[in-house]
Amino acid sequence: xxxxxxxxxxxxxxxxxxxxxxxxxxxxxxxxxxxxxxxxxxxxxxxxxxxxxxxxxxxxxxxxxxxxxxxxxxxxxxxxxxxxxxxxxxxxxxxxxxxxxxxxxxxxxxx
Amino acid sequence: xxxxxxxxxxxxxxxxxxxxxxxxxxxxxxxxxxxxxxxxxxxxxxxxxxxxxxxxxxxxxxxxxxxxxxxxxxxxxxxxxxxxxxxxxxxxxxxxxxxxxxxxxxxxxxxxxxxxxxxxxxxxxxxxxxxxxxxxxxxxxxxxxxxxxxxxxxxxxxxxxxxxxxxxxxxxxxxxxxxxxxxxxxxxxxxxxxxxxxxxxxxxxxxxxxxxxxxxxxxxxxxxxxxxxxxxxxxxxxxxxxxxxxxxxxxxxxxxxxxxxxxxxxxxxxxxxxxxxxxxxxxxxxxxxxxxxxxxxxxxxxxxxxxxxxxxxxxxxxxxxxxxxxxxxxxxxxxxxxxxxxxxxxxxxxxxxxxxxxxxxxxxxxxxxxxxxxxxxxxxxxxxxxxxxxxxxxxxxxxxxxxxxxxxxxxxxxxxxxxxxxxxxxxxxxxxxxxxxxxxxxxxxxxxxxxxxxxxxxxxxxxxxxxxxxxxxxxxxxxxxxxxxxxxxxxxxxxxxxxxxxxxxxxxxxxxxxxxxxxxxxxxxxxxxxxxxxxxxxxxxxxxxxxxxxxxxxxxxxxxxxxxxxxxxxxxxxxxxxxxxxxxxxxxxxxxxxxxxxxxxxxxxxxxxxxxxxxxxxxxxxxxxxxxxxxxxxxxxxxxxxxxxxxxxxx
Numbered sequence: 074x075x076x077x078x079x080x081x082x083x084x085x086x087x088x089x090x091x092x093x094x095x096x097x098x099x100x101x102x103x104x105x106x107x108x109x110x111x112x113x114x115x116x117x118x119x120x121x122x123x124x125x126x127x128x129x130x131x132x133x134x135x136x137x138x139x140x141x142x143x144x145x146x147x148x149x150x151x152x153x154x155x156x157x158x159x160x161x162x163x164x165x166x167x168x169x170x171x172x173x174x175x176x177x178x179x180x181x182x183x184x
Numbered sequence: 185x186x187x188x189x190x191x192x193x194x195x196x197x198x199x200x201x202x203x204x205x206x207x208x209x210x211x212x213x214x215x216x217x218x219x220x221x222x223x224x225x226x227x228x229x230x231x232x233x234x235x236x237x238x239x240x241x242x243x244x245x246x247x248x249x250x251x252x253x254x255x256x257x258x259x260x261x262x263x264x265x266x267x268x269x270x271x272x273x274x275x276x277x278x279x280x281x282x283x284x285x286x287x288x289x290x291x292x293x294x295x296x297x298x299x300x301x302x303x304x305x306x307x308x309x310x311x312x313x314x315x316x317x318x319x320x321x322x323x324x325x326x327x328x329x330x331x332x333x334x335x336x337x338x339x340x341x342x343x344x345x346x347x348x349x350x351x352x353x354x355x356x357x358x359x360x361x362x363x364x365x366x367x368x369x370x371x372x373x374x375x376x377x378x379x380x381x382x383x384x385x386x387x388x389x390x391x392x393x394x395x396x397x398x399x400x401x402x403x404x405x406x407x408x409x410x411x412x413x414x415x416x417x418x419x420x421x422x423x424x425x426x427x428x429x430x431x432x433x434x435x436x437x438x439x440x441x442x443x444x445x446x447x448x449x450x451x452x453x454x455x456x457x458x459x460x461x462x463x464x465x466x467x468x469x470x471x472x473x474x475x476x477x478x479x480x481x482x483x484x485x486x487x488x489x490x491x492x493x494x495x496x497x498x499x500x501x502x503x504x505x506x507x508x509x510x511x512x513x514x515x516x517x518x519x520x521x522x523x524x525x526x527x528x529x530x531x532x533x534x535x536x537x538x539x540x541x542x543x544x545x546x547x548x549x550x551x552x553x554x555x556x557x558x559x560x561x562x563x564x565x566x567x568x569x570x571x572x573x574x575x576x577x578x579x580x581x582x583x584x585x586x587x588x589x590x591x592x593x594x595x596x597x598x599x600x601x602x603x604x605x606x607x608x609x610x611x612x613x614x615x616x617x618x619x620x621x622x623x624x625x626x627x628x629x630x631x632x633x634x635x636x637x638x639x640x641x642x643x644x645x646x647x648x649x650x651x652x653x654x655x656x657x658x659x660x661x662x663x664x665x666x667x668x669x670x671x672x673x674x675x676x677x678x679x680x681x682x683x684x685x686x687x688x689x690x691x692x693x694x695x696x697x698x699x700x701x702x703x704x705x706x707x708x709x710x711x712x713x714x715x716x717x718x719x720x721x722x723x724x725x726x727x728x729x730x731x732x733x734x735x736x737x738x739x740x741x742x743x744x745x746x747x748x749x750x751x752x753x754x755x756x757x758x759x760x761x762x763x764x765x766x767x768x769x770x771x772x773x774x775x776x777x778x779x780x781x782x783x784x785x786x787x788x789x790x791x792x793x794x795x796x797x798x799x800x801x802x803x804x805x806x807x808x809x810x811x812x813x814x815x816x817x818x819x820x821x822x823x824x825x826x827x828x829x830x831x832x833x834x835x
Contacts (some may be wrong), residue, residue, distance in 0.1 A: 106779055121616050124646035126596035150593040153649035153666060154657060155616035156773050160811055165780030173657065173776060176588055 092140040096178050100137065103174045109164040110134070116158035116168055122151045130158055130168065137175055146179040189300050190310040190342040191354040195461040199346060202468030209475040210483060213511075220504035225496050232494040241493035245486045250274055254570045255518065259397030261385065266516070266570075268382025276375045280348035283368040287355055288343045290362040295339050299359060306433075307356055349467070352426045352440075353460050356433040366437075373437030376426075379419050386416070400526065402517035402537050404478075405545075411477040414470040421463040428452045428459050478541075481514035485571050488512040498577035500660055506581070509573045513540045519565035519575070524768050525558070528789045529782055534558045536565045536575040543582065556582035560786075561656055561774025563738035567764045576774075583658030591661050597648055597669050604677050606640035611679035611701075613693075615686030616647050617807035623823075624685050624807055627830035628706055634833050635718040640679055648673070652692035653773045667697055674699060683709045685826065687736035687806045688773060694740060705736060707805045707825050711745040714752055720834040726800040727755045728828070731790065731813070732766035733806035746805050746825055753832040754803075761793045769804075769812040787812050795820060803828055 101107055117123060117131040128151040136145060149172060158168040221229065247253045250271045256263025291299065303309040347354055358365035385396060393401045404412070423443060430436025430444030431452055474480060488508045496505055519536040520526055526535060534555045542552045556579055566575045612632070614625045625641070632639040648670055651663035674682060682703045684690045690705040697703075704712070713719040730750055736742045743763045750756040761767050770778070770786030778786075791813060794802050801821045804810050813822040 119620070121619075121647050121649055122596075125600050125648075128596075150590055150662075151596065153594070153616075153651075154653040154659070155647075155649040156653055157616050157620060160617070160620060160771070160808075167776065167779060169653075169657075169773075170776040173585075173588075180588055 087139070094140050096142060096182060097138055097140060099178055100171070100174055103178075104167060104171045106164075106166045107134070107171055110162075110166050111164060113163060115161045115163060116166075119157045119161045121155050121157060122153055126151060128152075130172070134171065134175070142179060142182075146176065146183065149176050149179070186313070187297075187300065187339045188310075188312055188342060189303060189339060190312075191303075191307070191344065191347055192310055193308055193350075193353070193457065193460070195457055195464045196346050196350065197464075198461070198468030199349065199464040199471075200468075202471030206471040206474055210480075213475065213507075214487070217504040217507040220507065221496075222499055222501070222503045222505075224499065225503060225505055228495045229491070235494070237494045238490075241490045244489050244493060248489060248570060248572075249486050252570065255516075258518070258568070262396045262398060262518075265382045265385040265389070265396060268378050268385070272375055272379035272382060276372065276379065277348065279368070279372060279375060280351055282348075283372065284343065284348045284351045284355075286364065286368070287351075287358060287362050288341050288347075290359045291341050292339070294359050294361060296360070297339070300339055302357065303355075307354055309354070350460060350464070352429050352435060353456075356429065356435055358435070365435075369435065369437035369440075371437070373439035376419065376423060377439055380423075383416060383419055397521075398517060399521045400517070400532065402515045402520065403532070404515065405541075407473070408477050408515070411470065411473040411479055414466055414473060415479065418463070418466045418470060421459070421466050425456075425459040425463045428456050432456060478513070478515040480511045481571070484508055484511040485514070488571060488573070492572060498574045498581075500581065501584075502581060506578065509578060510540050510544045512571050513537065513544075513573060514571070515541065516570065518568050518570060522564045522568050522765070524560065524562065524564065524770070524786050524789065528786045529778075531558070536569070536573075536579070539575075539579060539582065540573070543578070552582060557775075558777040559775060560734070560768050560770070560772040560778075562734040562768035562772050564734075564765075564768065567738050580656060580658065583656075584660070585658040589659045589661045591665065593662055594648075594665050594669065597666075600646065601648075601669070601673060603673075604640060604642070606642075607678035609638045609640045609677075609679050610681045610683055611674055611677060612639050612641045613650075613682060613684040613686075613689055614641070614643055614647070615684060615689040615807065616649055617688070617811070618685045619643075619647060621807040621810055621824065623827050624810070627824070627826040628683075628685060630830045630833065631706075631710060631713070631719065631826060634720075634835070635713045637713075637718075639683075640677060642673065642677070650686075650689040650692040651696065652688050655692070655696065656774045657776065663696075667692075671697060671699065674701070685807065685824075687733045687739065687742075688808065691735045691739045705740070705742060705745075705805070707736070707742060707746040707749055710825065710829050711749045714749065719829070721753050721829060721832045722834050723752065724754050724832055727757050727798070728801045728803045728823075729757045729759050729794045729797070729799045730762070731769065731794055731802060731804040731809055732763055733804060733809050734766070734768050734772055736805055737766060738764060749825055749829060750803060753829055757797050757799055759793050760796060766790075767793055769806075769809040771808050771812040773808070783812075784816070787816055791816050801828075 112131060112135055114131045117129040120128065120130055122128045128148065130152065133145055133148055152172050154169055154172065156169050162168060252263050252266045252270065255266050300311055304311040389396050389398070389401060423440065426436060426440040427444035428447060430440045431447040432449055434441065436444050491505060491508060498505060515537050517537055523535050525531045539555050542555055559579055561576055561579065563576055569575060612628060618624050629641065649666055650670060651666035654663035654666065679701065681701055682693060682699065683706055684693060685706050687705060690703065693699060693703045710719065714721060728750065730746060732743065747756060767790040768786060769790050770783040799820065801823050802813055803823050803825055804813065805825045810822055810824050
C-alpha cells in the first residue's frame with residue numbers, strides 16, 4: 074500500500090568535490106549518444122518492467138550521471154532489454170547499449 | 185619367377201610428405217573436435233549416423249561441395265569459378281586414377297618384357313626379380329636388371345597411389361593395346377583447361393570482383409594468401425610438367441601437346457624431372473598449409489554437411505560441431521555482398537566471414553567483441569552461406585555475457601501475473617513492440633471478433649518480454665527465466681493456440697520455447713482464417729509493396745502466407761529485394777552498437793527498395809519494422825498486414 078502520510082526524509086546533500094564521475098565519463102565514451110539525453114522520461118513511461126515493479130530507467134541513468142552508483146547494478150537487472158525505450162527516445166539515445174554498458178562498468182568496478 | 189615393376193622417382197617425396205602430414209593433422213583435429221561434441225549431439229549422431237538420412241547428406245555433399253549449386257543459383261559466373269576449382273580438380277584426380285588403373289590393367293595383360301625394359305630405361309621404373317630363386321644380393325640394390333629365364337616370367341606392375349597424379353611422367357608411351365590413351369589424355373587436358381578457366385576467373389576477381397557479382401571480396405591474411413598462391417601455382421606447374429614431357433615423348437593431349445610443341449626438346453630434356461619436382465613441391469606445400477588456412481574447408485565442409493543433415497544442431501555453448509562450422513568456412517565472401525552493414529554503412533570488418541576467422545584464429549578479445557556485437561542479426565548472410573553454417577548462432581555464442589548474466593532477476597513479475605482461464609480460446613500475444621503500434625493489436629482484436637474466435641489477449645495490460653532480445657545479447661540465463669514465466673502463464677491458461685503479432689516473439693516461441701500448442705504469427709493465422717472462409721474480406725485497388733521482416737522471413741521461413749493474404753485483399757507489387765533478399769529495416773534488436781544515424785541509413789536503403797515502384801502503401805508484418813518506416817516517411821502510409829485486412833473486412 075502506498076502511504077500518503079508525511080515523513081521526514083533524510084537529507085541528500087552532495088559534496089560535489091567528492092563525487093567521482095569517472096564511471097560516467099567511461100560510459101559516455103562507450104555510448105556517446107547518452108550526451109543527448111534531456112531526461113524527458115519517455116523511456117520510463119514506456120518501460121515493460123515498470124508495469125510490474127517500481128523500476129525507473131530514467132532514475133537509474135540520472136543517478137549514474139550524478140555519480141550515485143549505490144544499488145544501481147541490482148536495479149538494472151530488472152530490465153528485460155525489450156528495446157521499447159530505445160525506440161521511443163526522442164533524442165536517439167541507444168538505451169539498450171547504455172544499459173548493457175552501465176551493467177558492465179558497474180560490474181567491472183565492483184571488485 | 186616374378187618380375188616386379190614399380191614406378192618411382194625422387195620428385196614424389198614432397199608430395200608424399202605433404203599428403204602424410206595433411207591427413208595426420210586433419211585426422212588429429214577431427215578426433216579432437218568429435219570428442220568435444222555435447223551429449224545431445226552425440227545422441228543425435230549415434231541414432232542417425234547410419235540411417236536413410238545419409239543419402240540426402242551425400243547428395244548435398246555432391247551438390248554443394250562439388251557442383252556448388254547454391255552459388256550458381258545466386259550468380260552463375262561466381263558459381264562456375266568455384267565449381268571449376270572443386271569439380272575440376274576432383275575430376276582430375278578421379279579421372280587420373282581411373283586412367284592409370286586402366287593403363288596398368290593393360291600392361292599387366294600384355295606381359296611384354298620389352299615394355300618393362302623400356303619403362304626401366306626411359307622412365308626410371310624400379311624393376312626387379314623375385315620368386316622362389318630370389319637372389320638376396322639383388323634385393324639389396326636400388327636398381328635391378330630384368331632377367332628372364334627363357335622368357336617365362338610373370339610381370340607384376342605395382343601401382344602406388346601417386347601414379348594418377350604423375351601419370352604422364354611414369355608412362356611416356358602407353359602400352360600397345362591401350363587404345364583409349366588418346367581419349368584419356370584429351371579428357372585430362374579438357375579438365376585442366378576447366379580448372380584454368382576457374383583460375384583465370386579467380387584472378388580477374390581480385391581486380392574486378394563486380395564482374396563475378398561480388399561487390400567486395402574477403403580481405404585475406406598473409407597465410408591465406410600464401411596458401412592461395414601455392415594452390416594457384418599447382419595447375420600451371422602441372423601444365424608445364426606435362427607439356428615438357430609431351431614435348432619430349434609426344435604423349436600429351438590436345439592442350440599439353442600444343443604447349444609442349446612450343447618448347448625445344450634439346451633445351452627441356454635436362455629439365456624434365458625438375459619441372460615435375462616443382463609440381464610435386466607445389467602440391468606438398470599446399471597440403472601442408474591446408475589445415476592451417478581457409479582451405480581446411482575442403483574436407484570439413486563435407487563432414488559439416490553430413491552432421492547437419494543427420495540432425496546435429498548448434499547449441500548455446502561452443503561444442504565440437506562449432507569447430508566443424510568454423511573450419512568449414514572457405515571465406516568465399518559471399519556473406520559480404522548482401523550484408524546491409526557493408527552495403528549501406530561501409531563497415532567492412534564485422535561480416536560473418538571475419539567473425540569466423542576471428543574465432544578460428546583466436547584473435548584479440550576486444551576485436552572479437554567488436555565484431556560480434558556489431559551485427560543486426562538479420563540472417564541475410566545465413567541464407568547466402570553456401571555451406572549452410574549457422575552464422576547467427578555462432579555470433580550469439582560469441583556474445584555470451586558470462587558473469588553479467590545473472591539469475592533471479594525477475595521475481596517481481598510473479599506478483600502481478602494473474603492466472604487466466606482461457607480454456608478453448610486462442611491466446612494472443614502482442615509483444616512489447618506491438619504496444620507501441622496499437623493499430624496492430626486493435627486490428628487483430630477486430631479480426632478475432634469478425635472471425636467469431638474467442639481469444640485471450642494475454643499481454644493487454646502488461647507484457648513480459650519473450651526473452652529473445654536478451655538471448656540475442658548473450659544473457660542466456662536471464663532469457664530462460666523470462667521464458668519460464670511466459671510458459672507457465674500460457675500453460676496454466678489452457679489456451680489452444682498461440683497467435684503473436686511480433687515476429688521476434690514468434691521466432692522465440694517457435695524455436696526457444698517448448699510449448700505444446702500450435703504457434704502462429706498473425707499473417708499465418710489470418711491466411712488460415714481466410715482460407716477456411718471464416719473471414720470475409722474484399723479486394724481493394726491499392727498497390728502495395730511488402731517488406732519481409734528478418735525474423736519472420738529468413739528467421740522462420742514465412743514468405744508465402746503474408747503474400748497470399750495481401751493477394752486476397754490488395755494488389756501486391758514485387759520489389760527488387762524481396763523474400764530472402766529483403767533488406768533489414770535497420771532497427772533489428774540484434775544490434776546494440778549502431779547509432780540512430782546508422783540505423784536510419786539502413787532503413788532508408790530498405791525504404792528505397794520498397795518504394796522503387798509507385799505504390800500506395802508500404803506493408804510489413806512486424807511492429808518494429810512498421811515503427812521504423814513510419815518515422816521515415818510521410819509520403820507513404822505504413823501498414824501492418826493485420827491493419828490492411830481489418831480495413832477490408834466485410835461485416
